[in-house]
Amino acid sequence: MGAVCPLALLAAGTEATIADVRAGKGMRLRLAGLGLCPDARVRVQCADRGSLIVSVGDARYALSRGIAMKILVKEAA
Amino acid sequence: MTGIRVALAGNPNVGKTTLFNALTGSRQHVGNWPGVTVEKKTGRINRSGHAIEVIDLPGTYSLTACSADEVVARDYILEERPDVVVQVVDATNLERNLYLTTQIAELGVPVVIALNMADAAEAGGCAIDRERLSALLAIPVVRTVGIRGEGLDDLLDAAVREAETPPHHEHTVGYRNDVEAMIASLVGVLEADKDLAERYPLRWLAARLLEGDENALAKVRESPVSPRVQALLSTIDPDECEAAMADRRYDVIAAVLPQVRTAGARGMNVSEMVDRVVTDRYLGIPIFLALMWGTFELTFAVAAPFVALIEAGLARLSAAVAGSIGPAWLASLVGDGIIGGVGSVLVFVPNIFILFLILSFLEDTGYLARAAFIMDRLMYAIGLPGKAFIPMLIGFGCNVPGIMAARTIEGERDRLITILVNPFISCSARLPVYILFAGAFFGAAAGVVVFLLYVLGIAAAIGSAKLFRHTILPGESSPFIMEMPPYRLPTAGTSLLHTWSRGVMYVRKAGTIILAGALVLWCLASFPFGVEYGSSASLAGALGHLLEPLVAPLGFDWKIAVALLFGFVAKEVVVGSLGVLYGAGEEGDALSTAFLADPGLSAATALALMVFVLLYTPCLATIATIRKETGSWKWAGFSVAYGLVLAWLLALIVGRIAPSFIGGA
Ligand SMILES: Nc1nc2c(ncn2[C@@H]2O[C@H](COP(=O)(O)OP(=O)(O)O)[C@@H](O)[C@H]2O)c(=O)[nH]1
Numbered sequence: 018m019g020a021v022c023p024l025a026l027l028a029a030g031t032e033a034t035i036a037d038v039r040a041g042k043g044m045r046l047r048l049a050g051l052g053l054c055p056d057a058r059v060r061v062q063c064a065d066r067g068s069l070i071v072s073v074g075d076a077r078y079a080l081s082r083g084i085a086m087k088i089l090v091k092e093a094a
Numbered sequence: 095m096t097g098i099r100v101a102l103a104g105n106p107n108v109g110k111t112t113l114f115n116a117l118t119g120s121r122q123h124v125g126n127w128p129g130v131t132v133e134k135k136t137g138r139i140n141r142s143g144h145a146i147e148v149i150d151l152p153g154t155y156s157l158t159a160c161s162a163d164e165v166v167a168r169d170y171i172l173e174e175r176p177d178v179v180v181q182v183v184d185a186t187n188l189e190r191n192l193y194l195t196t197q198i199a200e201l202g203v204p205v206v207i208a209l210n211m212a213d214a215a216e217a218g219g220c221a222i223d224r225e226r227l228s229a230l231l232a233i234p235v236v237r238t239v240g241i242r243g244e245g246l247d248d249l250l251d252a253a254v255r256e257a258e259t260p261p262h263h264e265h266t267v268g269y270r271n272d273v274e275a276m277i278a279s280l281v282g283v284l285e286a287d288k289d290l291a292e293r294y295p296l297r298w299l300a301a302r303l304l305e306g307d308e309n310a311l312a313k314v315r316e317s318p319v320s321p322r323v324q325a326l327l328s329t330i331d332p333d334e335c336e337a338a339m340a341d342r343r344y345d346v347i348a349a350v351l352p353q354v355r356t357a358g359a360r361g362m363n364v365s366e367m368v369d370r371v372v373t374d375r376y377l378g379i380p381i382f383l384a385l386m387w388g389t390f391e392l393t394f395a396v397a398a399p400f401v402a403l404i405e406a407g408l409a410r411l412s413a414a415v416a417g418s419i420g421p422a423w424l425a426s427l428v429g430d431g432i433i434g435g436v437g438s439v440l441v442f443v444p445n446i447f448i449l450f451l452i453l454s455f456l457e458d459t460g461y462l463a464r465a466a467f468i469m470d471r472l473m474y475a476i477g478l479p480g481k482a483f484i485p486m487l488i489g490f491g492c493n494v495p496g497i498m499a500a501r502t503i504e505g506e507r508d509r510l511i512t513i514l515v516n517p518f519i520s521c522s523a524r525l526p527v528y529i530l531f532a533g534a535f536f537g538a539a540a541g542v543v544v545f546l547l548y549v550l551g552i553a554a555a556i557g558s559a560k561l562f563r564h565t566i567l568p569g570e571s572s573p574f575i576m577e578m579p580p581y582r583l584p585t586a587g588t589s590l591l592h593t594w595s596r597g598v599m600y601v602r603k604a605g606t607i608i609l610a611g612a613l614v615l616w617c618l619a620s621f622p623f624g625v626e627y628g629s630s631a632s633l634a635g636a637l638g639h640l641l642e643p644l645v646a647p648l649g650f651d652w653k654i655a656v657a658l659l660f661g662f663v664a665k666e667v668v669v670g671s672l673g674v675l676y677g678a679g680e681e682g683d684a685l686s687t688a689f690l691a692d693p694g695l696s697a698a699t700a701l702a703l704m705v706f707v708l709l710y711t712p713c714l715a716t717i718a719t720i721r722k723e724t725g726s727w728k729w730a731g732f733s734v735a736y737g738l739v740l741a742w743l744l745a746l747i748v749g750r751i752a753p754s755f756i757g758g759a
Contacts, residue, residue, distance in 0.1 A: 042306065042333070043160040044573070049340040050156025051575070052190045056341060062366060063373050068470055070373060070578055074189040077365070079467040081474070081574035 022092070024071070025085035029064045033090035040087045051078060053088065097145045098257045099174075103167060103198060104182035105191055106153035107579050109210045112240035112588060113182055114150045117250070133501075134166075141250055149176065155190070157197040159309035161504060171201050172294065177257035178204045180249065182238075185215035185222055186580070188355060192347045195231065200266045202295035204256040207235045208249050213242070214582075220357050227354040241585050266297065267346045270338050276304055279326055287317045305339065306332030365580040369464065378468040385456070385465075390490070393449045400444035408437040423620065431616030434670055436609050440601075442666070445522050447597045449491040454592035458584030463576055470574050476556050477563035479503060479574045482512040486555065489519030490548075493716045496521075497723055507567045513723055514562060514733055515555040517712035520548050523666040527707045530669055534686035535697040543701070551708050554740065611663025611714060615671065634675075648706065648745045649699040658706065664713045702749030710741035 021036050035057045038045050048054060052073040062077065063070040070079050080088075104110045118137025135150040151170055152163035159165050171179060179198055183191040198205055209224060228235040234252045238245035268274065280300035285291055290299070294313065302310035303323065314320050372381050412429050419425040456462050462484060470480030481503055489496030496516045503509040528547055532540035563569075618634040625631040630639070630652070637659060638652030645655050657671040669685075676688040689695050711734045712720070721730040 042336070043158075045333075046156065046158040046305075046336065046340075047160050047575070049336075050154075050158070050190075050193060051577075052193065052344070054340045054344065055337060057344070063369060065373070065375050065378075066471070068467065068574075070369065070467065072366075075187040076190050077369075077578040077580075079463070079470070079480075079574065079576045079578055081470055081479075083573045084575060 020091070021089050023086045024059070024061070024080070024088040024090050025069065025082050027061045027064065027069075027090065027092070029061055032058065032060045032093040034058050034093060035088060036091050037089040038087060039089060040084070044084070044087075048084075048088070052076060053078070058093075059090065096143070097147065098178070098254060099147045099149065099176040100253050100257070101149045101151050101170060101176035101179045102182060103151045103171070103179050103194070104153055105155055105184065105187075105194060107577060108153070108182045108184040108187075108191065109240040110150065110153055110182045113208060113210060113238060113246075114148065115591065116240055116243045116246055118148055139250070141254070144254055146250065146254070154194070156194060157201070158305075159307060165309070168201075171198070171203055176203065178206060178253045180206045180208055180253055182208045182210050182240075185209050185211050186218060186220070188222070188351060189344075189347055192231075192350070193343055195233070196267045196343045196346065199231075199233065200295070200298045200301065202298060204259070205233050206249070206252045206256050207231075207233055208238045208245070209235050210238045210240050212237045212245075213239045220355060223354045223356075227350070230350050230353065241588065267339075267343050269301075269342050273304065273335060273338055273342075276326070276330060276335070277301055280304070280323065283319050283322045283326065284314070284317075287314075287319045290314065290317055290319075301339065303327060304330065304332065305336040365460075365578075368581055369578070372461070372464050373467055382465050382468050385461070386487070389449070389452045389456075392452060393445055397444035397448045401441055404437075404441050404444070408433060408440070412437075426620065427613075427616055430619075431612050432609065434612065436612060442522050443597070443601060446491050447593060449522070450488075450495075450597055451589060451593040453488060453491075454589040455584055458582065458589050458592070460579040460581045463578050466576055467578070474574075476559045478511060478559055479505070479508055481574070481576060482508065485512050485516055486519050486552075489516045489521060491522055493517050493519065493521050493712060494719045497716065497719045500723065505569075507569050510724060510729065511559050511562050511567055513720060514729065514736075515559045517716055517720075517733060517737060518551050518555040518558065518709060520551040520708055521665070523664055523713065524707055526666050526669045528704055530672075530685065531689070531700040531704050534689045535700040543704070547704055547708050550705065550744075554709055554744075558736070558740070611660070611667065615660050615663065615667065648702050648742070649694075649696070649749050650703065650706075651694050654703060658710065661707065662711060662714060664715070665707060668707055696753075698749055698752040701752045702745040705748045706741045706745040708741070709737060709744060711737045 024033070024035075027033060035053065035055050037055060038048055038053070040048070045054075053059070053071075057073055059071045059073050061069055061071050066082070068079065068082055069085050070077055072078075102110055102114055114135065114137065118139060133152075137148045137150075139146045139148065149170070151167040154161075154164045154167050157164055157168045157171075159168065170176070179201075181191075181195055181198055183195070195205065195207065207227075209222065209227075212222075215222060224235045224237060234256060236245055236249045236252050238249055269277065277297060277300045280303060281296045284296045284299060290296070290313070299310055299313065303314065304327070306327075314323050317323075371377060412433050415429045415433065416425055419428060453462070456465075466480040466483060468480075469483040473480050473482055482500070484502070485496045485499040487496075488499050493516050496519065497513050500509050500512040500516070503512055525544075528544045529540075532543040536543045615634070618637065619632050621633050634656050635652065638656035641655040641659065642650075642652045645658070650658070653672065653675040656675060657668045660671040661668040673685055676685060676692075689700075711717075717730050717734060720733050721727055724730070
């Protein structure tokens with residue numbers, strides 16, 4: 018099990034598990050509605066200097082660097 | 095006949111609109127939810143003795159109170175108590191969709207699931223056991239395919255049945271033991287307040303209180319049980335409860351999914367492969383630019399014959415009117431005023447429709463969402479989220495739908511800035527002005543001049559956005575999260591429907607505001623009685639002379655002042671007014687010749703004029719839209735004033751420096 022780091026730092030193609038979402042309440046609830054909450058498995062599909070497209074389950078989202086920095090993940094072993 | 099109210103809920107992009115349209119056909123009413131600029135659509139159906147009213151709730155991912163959409167959807171279900179909520183679920187994305195289901199079920203209303211996009215799921219080799227899903231959730235599940243209208247009857251039957259089955263057993267997620275214990279104690283306390291107990295499902299209220307939901311806290315603040323609620327809540331950490339509850343919801347879903355879904359062989363995902371190319375760091379932007387260039391090329395190429403057809407039709411109509419209507423003034427009113435004024439807008443209808451058609455197509459395929467991602471970094475530099483480029487793009491067609499498209503932007507300030515800079519995006523109504531003047535004065539270089547004007551418009555929008563961001567609307571642009579829907583081949587029906595609804599908006603504008611403007615213009619140009627139409631002696635002439643000193647520094651005379659004044663109505667009217675004032679009609683060639691013969695008009699003045707037309711005050715319809723979308727005259731007024739000042743300054747500068755580039759005034 019890898020160390021915890023912000024989602025924004027992952028390279029394209031990496032899979033990881035969300036460890037924590039360090040954002041305000043509103044943003045946290047909103048992310049939970051999208052399936053981006055602790056223990057969710059995400060896959061970085063495309064990374065461009067911090068902006069990402071990640072897939073969670075069957076959904077795909079574009080996230081700006083600001084948010085991707087607040088989502089902490091553990092890289093999959 | 096009994097009345098049943100059915101609320102349609104669901105995530106964005108699950109086919110809710112398609113289903114709503116299929117259910118209600120043309121019997122819809124579109125309005126706004128009170129107090130917010132969120133569209134409210136309702137429709138009626140009569141079915142086997144039931145008058146069914148269908149209410150389309152905004153598409154949301156969850157029912158917390160974090161955005162206007164969510165509050166609208168949640169409050170409707172809570173306060174208005176629909177007889178049944180139909181949740182439209184995207185069968186290809188069960189996990190996330192069911193999260194919303196758990197929240198709706200908690201509200202204590204009967205729920206029916208419309209398992210939509212069933213065709214897409216099946217095509218992907220994914221089989222869903224609906225009976226099992228229904229049994230596990232204790233919610234009826236009906237298979238639907240919105241685009242083909244499949245399953246509508248079953249869906250309505252299920253909805254009616256649910257609405258009429260009296261009490262419902264709870265089918266909510268069971269949380270962790272300690273959370274459940276807290277919920278039970280809270281419910282025990284809340285029950286003492288009969289008022290609350292009557293209005294809200296207490297389990298739901300207790301769960302929201304545990305999460306520290308502001309909206310829910312406000313609901314109990316006035317209650318006599320409030321102190322005891324506070325005492326209970328002080329013992330827990332709301333953030334921890336919230337995380338535990340979200341976690342548990344997904345656990346429940348994760349337990350359900352494998353029992354109901356046999357996933358197909360998951361080959362290399364096509365969407366993913368396409369994404370890898372179109373969002374590539376290096377290829378992304380060139381592909382985007384190429385597509386946009388193609389869009390505009392196609393818009394003008396395909397529309398050209400239709401435009402010619404409409405022009406010919408209008409010309410015949412004018413001729414017929416001139417020949418057959420008795421009193422000369424009436425013939426002039428109908429011919430010059432109505433046909434001339436409204437006609438000048440109607441000739442753009444083909445352009446607008448085709449632009450909208452292509453944009454709807456790109457939107458429905460899912461590409462526009464990718465474009466927003468590509469543009470995000472660029473837009474971020476301006477201080478706006480990536481989504482803000484879509485209103486700008488539409489603005490090239492017409493600013494009115496462009497400004498309306500800003501609704502999808504979440505941050506209030508981001509939305510305001512996006513709205514305020516939209517008028518600088520050169521809409522197609524300004525093009526005839528450029529074509530006329532650039533054609534007359536710049537000959538072979540006309541294309542370059544027009545292109546530069548578009549660039550100037552974009553630069554003005556960007557500069558103004560930065561300026562507003564640093565002055566009147568400070569703050570960070572709100573963080574960008576956007577779903578990337580899977581690529582779909584849009585059906586002709588959906589794209590046409592989108593196009594139609596946007597296009598009709600434009601035509602309606604031509605029919606109302608511009609007609610009124612054209613009539614005022616005609617009166618001003620014709621009165622006092624007996625003067626030559628549009629001459630210096632008419633009211634219009636007098637107004638022009640009055641305004642002349644204001645625009646004289648820019649090199650404009652009274653005729654241009656009048657034309658600009660009428661350009662308030664709609665910018666393309668500038669061409670028509672000049673046609674009238676120069677007595678040349680709207681025939682391009684005659685008017686160009688008249689311009690060249692006018693010693694007061696130089697190439698530099700023409701350039702300054704085009705810059706002025708590009709930037710000054712948005713047209714009436716746009717002003718009205720800004721007023722409607724921002725909810726205040728203040729912003730509409732600001733937009734008018736800011737545009738005027740900017741246009742005046744830039745036209746002055748351009749008029750002064752242009753001669754040194756284009757060789758003398
Ligand atoms: N394959 C398939 N596509 C659908 C179905 N229903 C809707 N769509 C498509 O999904 C897209 C989004 O639909 P729309 O009704 O705009 O979704 P909304 O955002 O939930 O209102 C459109 O391109 C529709 O053509 C369906 O049952 N099957």
